Amino acid sequence: MVNNLRGHWESRYRQGDTPWDTRVTPPEVVQFWTDHPATPGSVALDIGCGAGTNVAYLASRGLFTIGCDLAGNALALGLERIRRDQAPLLPHVQFLQVDVTRLPLQNAQAVYILDIGCFHGLAFADRAAYVQGVIENLAPGGYYHLFAFDLRPETEWLPDKPPRGVGEDEIQIRFAPQLKIVEMIVGRPDRQACRWYLLQKQ
Ligand SMILES: C[S@@+](CC[C@H](N)C(=O)[O-])C[C@H]1O[C@@H](n2cnc3c(N)ncnc32)[C@H](O)[C@@H]1O
Numbered sequence: 001m002v003n004n005l006r007g008h009w010e011s012r013y014r015q016g017d018t019p020w021d022t023r024v025t026p027p028e029v030v031q032f033w034t035d036h037p038a039t040p041g042s043v044a045l046d047i048g049c050g051a052g053t054n055v056a057y058l059a060s061r062g063l064f065t066i067g068c069d070l071a072g073n074a075l076a077l078g079l080e081r082i083r084r085d086q087a088p089l090l091p092h093v094q095f096l097q098v099d100v101t102r103l104p105l106q107n108a109q110a111v112y113i114l115d116i117g118c119f120h121g122l123a124f125a126d127r128a129a130y131v132q133g134v135i136e137n138l139a140p141g142g143y144y145h146l147f148a149f150d151l152r153p154e155t156e157w158l159p160d161k162p163p164r165g166v167g168e169d170e171i172q173i174r175f176a177p178q179l180k181i182v183e184m185i186v187g188r189p190d191r192q193a194c195r196w197y198l199l200q201k202q
Helices: 002-015 027-035 053-060 072-085 087-092 124-137 170-175
Strands: 043-047 064-069 093-097 110-116 138-149 179-186 194-201
Touching (some): 027 110, 043 053, 053 072, 053 087, 053 093, 072 087, 087 093, 110 124, 124 170, 138 179, 170 179
Parallel strands (some): 043 064, 043 110, 064 093, 110 138
Antiparallel strands (some): 179 194
């Protein structure tokens, strides 16, 4: 299953079929870091980091940032861009080709974990393992910032495609009691209704 999934994402990056790869850090992330200046050298993770735009952004804010993605093509592109355009950031970033439902990190003590558009695409059966990885690797008081599509009503699910999206109250229920939602913003929908969630580890 993971191999099929990896093949899917590798081919999207190989073909440049990556409409999400805007190379712009979303204003919600910029606002967070304006409000919460980083302690230099603290750790951040970007899970499902794609071509690493936000890995580079977080490193530029003083965080040692680990970007995780299944697709080696995405990570290679990210590394190439940083080498070319932002080489001084290189000692502050690391890319790992891994499945976010089997993070090879334990107790990373991250002050911030970012996910833009990865969790909502996971199969429901894989989500508990992902949640465990986030909880285990976030420092007490640390933040988890998630952008996700809302789950479409069941009547709109396609027979040949697993449903994608996040159910009403799913985030609160899955991450409780270790993480609590401190902010939820209804996003400006493009393809699908979406939200930004900011959670904090208790
Ligand atoms: C919609 S893209 C978003 C990429 C990036 N966050 C961005 O905003 O540009 C979703 C990313 O999640 C990655 N992904 C999907 N499932 C994954 C998994 N199980 N483990 C690791 N990465 C995964 C894909 O390879 C892809 O790069």
